[in-house]
Structures are given as structure tokens and as C-alpha cells.
Amino acid sequence: MIVKLTNTLKNSIILFFLSMGLLSNAQFKVSGYIIDSTGSRVSFAAINLSADSSKIIRISVSDSLGSFAFAGLPKGNYTLTANLIGAQLFSGRFHLANDTMLVVKVKFTSSILQDVIVTASKPLLERKIDRTVFNIGNSLAARGTDLATAIGLAPMLKVSENGISIIGKSSVAVMINERIVHLGGSDLINYLKSLRSDDVAKIEIITTPPAKYEAQGNSGLINIVLKRDLSQGIGGSISTSYAQRMYPGFGNNASLNFQSAKISASIKLRHYNRKGFIQEQNDIVGLNYAIFSHDPRLTLATGIGANTSFEYKITNTGAIGFVYDEGSTNYELNLENTTTYQRNNATDSILQTLSHSKNPTETRTITLYYDQKLGSSGKKLTTDLNYFSNAPITNIDFTTLSDHSSNIQAVRTFSGIRYQIWSAQSDLILPYKWATVETGTKFTNFDNNSDVRYSDLVAQQYVIDHSKSNHFDYNEKNIAGYVSMQKVINKKWTGKAGLRYEYSIIEGYSPTTSSRNRSEYGKLFPTAYLTYKPGSTHTVSLSYSKRINRPNFRAINPFRYYTNPYTYSTGNPLLQPSLTHNIELTWLYKSYLSVTFYTQHLDNGFGYITQVIGTYKVVDAKNFLTQNSTGLTATSSIRFFKWWESSSHVTYSMSASSSTVADFITEKGSLFNLGTNHTFRISNKLTVFINYSKTLPGTQGNTYRAAQFDFSSGARMLALNNKLQFTASAALGAVDRSRSYFKGYTQYVYTDYNYRTANFSLTYIFGRSKVKGNTKKVDFKETQRTN
Template sequence: MKLKYIFIISLFSTAFSAQIKKDSIRQVEQINLLVKKKLLERKADRLIFNVEASIASQGMDASETLANVPMLKVDENMGSISITGKSMVSVMINGRMLNLSGNALLNYLKSIRSENIAKIEVITTPPAKYEAQGNSGIINIILKKNPNIGFSGNINTSLIQRTYSGFSSNGSLNYQTEKFSGSLKLTHYDSAKRSDENYSIVGASQNYSNSVRRDMWNELTPTLNISYKISKNSEIGMEYIYAHQKSGMDIVNTTKNITSDHKEENLLTHTFHREKLPTHTLSAYYDLKLDSLGKKLSIAGNFYKNNSDTEVNFSTLRSSDNSVQDVKTISLVSPQIFSGQADLELPFSFGTIETGVKFNQFKNNSDLQYYNLNGGAYVPDYSRANVFQYQEENYAAYFSFAKSFGEHWETKAGVRYEHTNAKSFTPSTGSGNTYNYGQWFPSAYISYKEDKNVFSFSYSRRINRPSMGNLNPFRWYSNPYSYSSGNPLLTPAYINNWELGYTFNSKFSASVYYLRMKNAFGQISYLDDLSQVSNYLNYYNNNFWGLNASYTDTFFKFWETSLSLNASLQNSTVFNIEAQTQKGSSFSYSINNTFSLNKKKTVALFLNYSHSLPYRNVNSYFYDFPQLNSGLKVSLMEKQLQINATVTNIFAQRYRGNLYFADNTQHMDNYWDGRSFRLSVNYTFGNSKKKINKKNIKFEEKERAE
């Protein structure tokens, strides 16, 4: 009888425990549903956008996701990503700088799904740990850790229709064990667009130019990534990227030139431009955990090289005597970059210390040969040929200290020192330049959090070094009379950036900033008889006062909207040119809307509108630019299959602007095939058993190779 009671009591106890366990699981599930990730988080040195908390950012690629982030602007027409009210920014993936810009960068980002992105960090005043290079800030895309042991993968294909049809495809295959992680990714895109560019220079002489151009890109890029955990405290890894790129332009240009004594000359030029650009990137790293408290040593090395082989043929008809001039240019450009770095992270009870050293070496050799067609044979013209050699070495060291005071205060301060040795040489003229300079780059941050309010203040000093293309005196001819070139005498610009930020309830974000830029450089165009010449100069200093504000919320459970605006005032001074600057201002706003069309939120419609009002900057004036984008997103098979259809720049807006100089006014009116239709299909497959860490390697210098 006692055994019977014991059995009944035991059975009841087991059932009761099981019920408690089930109730506990339900409670945990309910808590998980209630406690969602905050959309926006403000840290001492950055603003964080949690992609998982945004309905609008689901079922799309990384470039589209960036467009949903407050303060960021993605412009496919210009091939640019920028912080609203400021200039273009650098893009990192898990702390690794991408050597991509323009359409190449956007195409790369289109191969990353938003479901694989954990968060996006907007760093408007980068701390000492990061390169001081760059005049605006850094976007750091943090990917989720790969959850798959065994095989997994992803296949994506897209069709884009502009004036011409194009497509892109990419696929990845991953294999992971407890210690080994390997992935092979293959990307291919083949696309084209039509551009219509108009540029005029009106002064004592006048020049009117119109170019109708077909731009073409074709690229096949395999990427291999391998890592291995030697022990629980150490890991090694490498990444190799080979990009087999081809690009081309077919251009028809008409130019009318009117001299000061009213003589008119008309030129008609047909241009055939083809470029091969094989690129190799090799990166390796070693990570060592020094203790269980988080102290870590990281060592990394990077190597980058490409060989740009370009042939341009152009034929120019001159109206005054009906003569035809046929010209061919052949150019070889071979930039090479090596970098090595060591970073030490030391968390202590009194605060966290970060310190490290870095060495970068840039080399670039370029050779341009110019040929005139004479008697059926191409004859070299050595007076227009150009050979240029450039080498730069950067040595850097940094130190920073971060400390939190209770639950409310977070502080961080650091300093970075960079010393640069640079030299350039032009064998044909025997001329060269040598630069040696060292600079300190301090940074400081403080934030205060109280309930739903977060306040922050940040400061950093940065440098904007000219790229190799900016420095190269290499002449890129558009016809026998007109060309653009770089300037080996360019010197860096320096930027001081102060910013005061505020975030409320993880939905509203605002920042007030002041940016002081000294010795800034840009491209200047002028007339020299029949020639339209473009060159780079250091020519202005700038003061910017700006305001960014955004608000994101969900209404009626199916409508997520995000509103943002930017306003700025600026004044400038110029040197090395004769121009009258004016006090400038700008104002822009955007409204992004996503509507879930079913309860499961697997079908969504989005409608986005942005408008930049006319604005002035230095000696330029730009007309307003409104833009409307819309599309439909469908998720099937528990989000394994996703289909997106998007229409951009529905009203086919044009970019227009004026530049004012003492002796002439210049006007641009351009259309870069902005209206497009894109249809993309993405399928994800694989196991999902256990999370595995994946390391990404920093290589911040590669973008300057362009």
C-alpha cells in the first residue's frame, strides 16, 4: 500500500514538475515576445541601428537596409553612401574596411541579406582605434554569427531594368565544425546603364558639352574564407578575394566652343573605352585570448594588388575643316598595398584600455601611352605620354581608455599618432615631390543615460589624404583637346568634428554638429582655347553647422514609418582660385513607409519619398532633387524564399547645379539612368544547430587605391 502511495505521489510530482516547466517555458516565450530589441541605441561613440527590430528592413539586401538607417543616404544614381548633410563615408563589415566604392560597393552590399545583419553602427566621429583617414565617418555593418554546423548556403539572383537590362547573381556555400569554418562565395554581375551629361562653361569664351554614354560592368568574384580554432583561446584565419572585372563605355560627345572673338568650333567625338581590372586581396589574422576576463591580442596582415589595363579609342570630327583625328591611349595602372597591425584589448575593473600599432605601404606605378593614327598606323606622341611613380608609408600608434560610471555614465578618450612619408616621381620630366609629416588625432566621448533618454557628446580630429587617382598627373583624354588629370602637389585636408546627440525611447534621434575642414581639395574645370581641362586643387576651408533628426514608429501594427530631416548652415573661404563664396544652407527630408499586407507579415509594400531642397556650398549651387521609390516584398517558406520588386526614381529626376567663378559660370545637367525596376529572388538553405563565431579582418586603406 505504501508503495502505491509512493508511486502516486511520484507520478503527481513528475506531472506537476512538467507542468511547471511548461509554464516556465511559456513565460520565457512571452517575455521574449515582450522584450524586443531596441531599434536605436546610442553609445558614447556611435549610433546603433538594430536591423531585427525594424519591420521595414526585413527581406531586403544590405544597400536597401542602409537606406532605412537614420542619417544615412544611399544614392544608386551617384553610386554613393553618405551621412545626410555630410560627405561620403567608409563602409566596414564587422570592422573590416571594404576596398569598394560607387557601383562596385553597392553591388557587393546587394549580396548581403538583411536577415544576416545583426546591427549597423553609424560612427560619425571615429575613435582612435580606427584609421584617421576620411572626412565624414564610418558605417560598420555587424553580421550575425553563422548558426550552422555542417553545410549551409544561399543563392540570389536579380534582374534590373534601366534603359538596358542587367542582372546579378551570387551564391555561397559554407561548411563548419566545432573548430573549422570555411566558406566559398561566388558573385557575378553584368549590367549597363545610359547616361546623359551636359556641362557648360560660360565666360569670355564659351564651351558647351553633351555626352550620351553607355556604361557597362561585368565582374566574376570568388571569395574564400577559412578559419581554425587552434585552442579555446586562439584562432587563425585567412581570406582571399579575386575580382575579375571588366568595364566599358561607349560615348558620343558633341562640343561647341565659342572663342572670345566669336569664332565657333564644333567637335563630334565617338569613344570606345574598355578596361580590364583583375584584383587580388589576401588577408590573414591571429587572435589570442590572454585570460578569461576578455583580454585579447589580435595580429593581422593584408595585401592588395590590381593591374588596370585600359584601352581608349576616340575619333573626333572637327567642323571647321571637316578633318578627322583618330587617337588611341593605352594605360597600365598598378596600385599595391601592404598593411600589418597589432591590437591589444585590456579590460580591467577600473576601465578598458585599447592600444595598438599599424604600418601601411602604398605603391602605384602608372604608364599612359598616347598614339595618333597617321597613314594607317598608330604613331606614338611622347609629348602626351605619362609615367608616374608614387610610394607612401604610414606608421601609426594609438591608445584609448573607456570607463563606465554606474548605470548612467559612459566615457571614452583616446589619441592616435600617424606619421607619413610620401614621394612621387615623373621620369619624363625628372620632377618629383617628397612629403614627411606627423600628426596627432585626439578623440573624446561621453554619454549619459537616464530612463528613456540618452545624451552624448563626441569630438574627433581626422585627415583626408588624396587618393592615388587624385595625385596622379595622368591625363585622361575625352578628345584630343580635353582631358582630366590628378595633381601630385595635393596635400591632405584636416577635419575637426564636434557632435551633440540625443535619443529618446529608442525611436527619436537627433544630433547637432559642427565640422571644420581646412585645406580641402576638389576638382576644378577651366577652358584653355579649345580644351576643357579638369584638375584637382586644394582650394577651400569650410565651416559647417548642422542638425540631423529622425523618428521611427509603428502604427496600427502594420505600418512602420520613418521620418528624417537635415538642416545645415555653412560658410567658406577659398584660395588658389578666384571665386566669390556665399553663405550656404541646405534642407532635406525623407519619409519611408512599410505596410504589412497580411497578419504573418510575409507580404509588405513600401513607399519612400525624399526631397533635397536647393542648397549652396562654397561657390556652388545645386537645384532641388525629389525622389520617389516603391516596391513589394514577399517572404515564403519561413523566410527561406524571398522575392522583392522595386522601382526607383519613378519620376526620373535629373541632377542640376551651377559653379560660380570670377571669370566664368559653369552649369551641369545630368541624368544617370536613375529610374529602374529591380526583381530579385533569394533562397537560403542549410542546417541550423549551433552558433559558430566568424572573424572578419580589417583592411582600411584599400579604398585609397582608387
């Protein structure tokens, strides 16, 4: 196996350097960059190249570094002109006899800098070969909002205080400028609230990620593309929010950004404090027995964090930087559980458990990166080094009283876990006339050390029960390499194909039981895309991808996590990853209506199964599921009038499953979901919005879910030259009801999250509002498996 791994590494290294060897310079090339009188680069200038005949033969646009290039030119005399927002900045003649580098210096006049309004309009929705693009700048509803609110307006996306999801996907990762944001849940939402929608050019929704991205998870990606702006100076924002449910909740965010010709820096602070009340009923009903469990619980979630980043442009083509994020969160829960055991419809016993748990967590992420442009034709090399650590601690004290005994059973459990993840990656983009090639490699090392202790209260002292305590060490190494190629076949057809190889070495060890498990596997993950665009009205896209879903670290820890003396959950060190095959066919009509047909095949799916073993209720992780799913999603984004914008979606899916676990009863099922969002601009200072979504009753796997709905409405007001924003809204939602079918029993779950909420937020923007600072992120999706 070592030889196999060595060969894999060797092949990856050879592939990487062979790709580097593809670089070449075309003959008779003109390249250069545009600068103004201060030395700053000028972006988005229209560059025209004319021959002696004065006929324009080439057209280009300067990029974010002011660079431009024309290749494959014959020897001769040429005229180069540069224009910006309708005004000519430069015009000059030159003779081309070999490769030539030009530095074009321009001087802005007041007529260019003032009294000019750019009204270029893009369609609200666009379809690229591997993603759907939502041009947020053309959205009436998104103007002047925070980024978390704006993302919720994009088609197929749903935002809550617990995170972001894509309709039809099990999870989602968020990127900014093609770099993963390694935050989740409330921390992610609070981070996005510190960013402004006015700084965003578009939101890209990637339901079938290409080979460049991790194959882990049946997840989608959201890529937030920021506007490129030449504004320099200091700017930022301060915001606070208040949410009233049964108990109040608070959130605060602040950001400070600095940008100059060579330095880009930012610091973002986040804080939240939310108290909640949840009622849950979890019942198991068998032929001659039943277990009824009632769990009202009071929760308190607090968090504080800081994110700082810095980038320095070493040269006109190279930049180096770092990102540092540190967060501290704590989740406290007070639970009062009543469990009733019945035999033959008669009460056998009643247990009452009072539980208090604390879950403080410290997270730290460090990223170093280097970006280098290779020439002026768009070739680029990026290198990233990442470190992530997460150290959650869970302390649970619970006391249990039985109606059959006056004795009180007091238990204290401790769970200390430390995750450490290291990764290094390098990506290379090679645009050629015949195709655009992307290739890269990545190495990731996971370390997970967990310590679980179970103690009984004996004679006023807690004594460890070693039979219920455990230490578990886990290590995983992943080595990956990929190559992809995109080619414009002709004016109507574009194709893209990629192949990613990932090799994993996994080892788990329990010193407590002296048990060791080791496994190795390597898999190929192909992706393919084809787009047909016969005109400006229709776009049709077909895509395929293969994905892998590896278990999170807790799911493979074999030890028991107790919630009372007779209820526990346990992991499975032999748990294997699942594989999914995805096919999507998408039709985009007139840039406002998108219809997607998708089908998915799941192999070796895993999850948690509840079993009754004697007097114990056991939740165990197993591989057991094979599932075929087919669905149709239609989304629309329409502006009926200048003052009325609507975004709606309808999703219908069917699934058929089979199980290798006899207790798990599978059924054919279907799900139907619809939603609509409407925004009305009453004036330039006042906007009103109404949002509604509903999921009809449906079955998936062995679980039937009752109907659910979400409704919210509110208003957004601007003041002080649009620098002060106030938002007020109210939300309603239905409780979650489900029932799961097993051989010999049925499990019923009722959960009320107390959805009725009144929300208020206030945001103030100061300084140069278009200064964004450094928002560089890295592809560090592995951190999601620590949750």
C-alpha cells in the same frame, strides 16, 4: 628625419609592450566555460554566483565561446547556477581558496530545445558612447531581406547600386564585426546582397570614428554585428535580380557556409551585368565666350568575383584564419561628344568626338589573422596581415572632326596602373574595473606605378607622342599607433578619450620628366566622447574628432588624361592632405527620436577646378578651400502599429567658405534634405513599402544645386516556409542640375542618369539558414584611395 622616424617607431614599440605589461590576474577569481554533451560551447547562459547565505552576489552571461568569469571574490563556499531561456542547466557548490577554473557540463532537455520562444526586446535605436545602434532584429521592414536592403532602413544611411553613404559624410566604410570590408561600389552591394538580415543583430552607425580606426577621410563607419548562433552544418542562398531602365541589368549572388565546433568557412560568388545610358550637358559661359559640350554616352558594367574565408579555433581562446577575395570588372563607355565654341555669341567652331573606352580591372585581397583571448576577463590581442593589389587598365580610342577641316584626328590613349598595398596591424583590448583600455599599432606601404601613353594615328599607324605620355611611380609609408580609454564615471556619465599618431613618408618620381617629389609629416589625431544618461528616456552625447583626408593616387599624378585633343585633366604632385575638425552633440529620446547638431571646420581642402586656357579646357587638382559647416539632423524610427513601421530623417546644414584660388568664387550656402520610409505588413507573407526623399535647392562652396528627389515603392513576398523571397519595386528620380561660379565664367552641368527603374529579385535559402560561415574582415581602409 631618419632619427625622428626611428624615435617614432621606438616610442610606438615601447607603448605597445608597456600596454602588454598592464596585464595582471586578480586574486580569488573564478573563471570557466560551459559545454554541452557534444563538447560545443554554450553561449548566452545566465550565470549566477551565490554565497552561503544563498543570496546572489554576482551575475554574468557566457560569451560566444561559453566563457564566464568572476573576479575579486573573498575566500569561502559558493554555489554556481547556469540558466538558459528560463530553464536551469546546472547547479553546483565549490570552495574557493585560490584562483579556480571550472568546466561546467550541461545536458539539454527537449523542454529547453523545443516549444520555447524568446521574446526579449531591445529598443529600435540605442546610443552608445561613440555610435548609434540600430537593432535590426526589431525592425519590421528588415525581416527576411538581404543585408543591402536592411542597411538602407537604418537611420542616416542611404543605399544605391553604386554604394552606401551616411548623410552629412563625404564617404563611408563598411565593417562586419569590427572588420573593414575592402570592397566598394557595385562589388560591395553585391557582396552584401549575399548576406541575410536575419543573421544580423544590429547595425552600428559611427559618424565620429574613435582612435582605433584610420584617421583617413572625413568618413563615417558602418559596423554590421552578426548574431552569435550555435547552429552547425551547411547552409547558403542563391539570388538573382533584374533591373529595367532604358536597358536591362542583371545581378546574381550565391553563398555557401559551413560551421562546426572548430571550423567556420564560407564562399560567396557575385556577378553583375548592367547596361546604362547617361546624358550630360557641360557648359562654360564667360563674358565674351562660351563652350557648350553635349555628352550622350552608353555604358556597360560587368563584374564577377569570389570571396572565400576560413577560420579554425586552435584552442578555446585562440583562432587563426584567412580571407581571400578576387574580382574582375570591366567598364565600357561609348561617347558621342559635340563641343561648340562661341565668341561674342557667334559660333566659332564645332568639334565632334566619337570615343570608345574599356576599363578592365583585376583586384585581389589576401588577409591572414590571429585572434587570442588573454584570460577570461575580456582581454584580447588581434594581429592582421593584409595584401591588396589593383591593376586597372584604361584604353580610349577617340576620333575628332572639326567643321573647319575635313581631316579626322584619331587618338589612342592607354593608361596602365598597378596598386599594391601591404599592411600589418596589432590591436589589444584591456578591460579593467577602472576603465577599458585599447591600444595598437599599424604599418602600411603603398606602391603605385602608372604608365600613360598618348598616340596619334599617322599613315594608318598609331605613333606615340612622348610629349603627352608619361610614367609615374609613387610610394607612401604610414606608421600609426593609438591608445584610448573608456570609463564609466557613474550611473549617468560615461567618458572616452583617445589619441592616434600617424607618420607618413611620401615619394613620387616621373622617369619621363626626371622629376622627384618627397615629403614627410607626422600628425596627432585626438578623439573625445562624453555621454550623459539621466534615465531611460534621454541620452545626450558629445564627441570631437580630428581627421585627415589624403589625396587619391590619381590626384597627385602630374600627367594629363585626355578626353579629346582640347580637354584634359591633370593631377598635382604637390597636393597636400586636408584636415577636418568635427564636433557632434546628439540627443536620443525614448529610443526612437535622435537629434544631432554638428559643426565642422575644413583646412586646406582640395578638389578639381575647371579652367579655360586658350583653346583648352583644363581640369586641375589644387589645395584651395577653407570651409566651416554647421548642421542639424533629426531621425526617427517608429512602429505606429504592429503592421506599420516608419523611418524618417530631416537634415539642414549651412556652410561658409574661403578660397586661395582667385578664380574660385565662394558663397555662403545651405542645404535641406528630408526622407521617409514606410513599411506595411499585409500578412506574414506579404510586405509593402514606400520610400521618398527630397533635397531642396541649395549652395555649398561655389556650387548651386537644383532640387532633387527619389521615390520608390514595392512589395516583398515569402513562400516555401519563408525560404523563397520575391521582391518587386519601381523607382523614380530627378536629373542632376548644378552651376558653379568662377571668376570670369560660370559652369553649368546637367546630368540625366535615367533613374526610372523597375526591379525584380528572387532569393532562395537552403540548408541550415542560421549557419553564417566565416565573415571575418580586416581593417584595410587604405584600399579606398585606389579609386
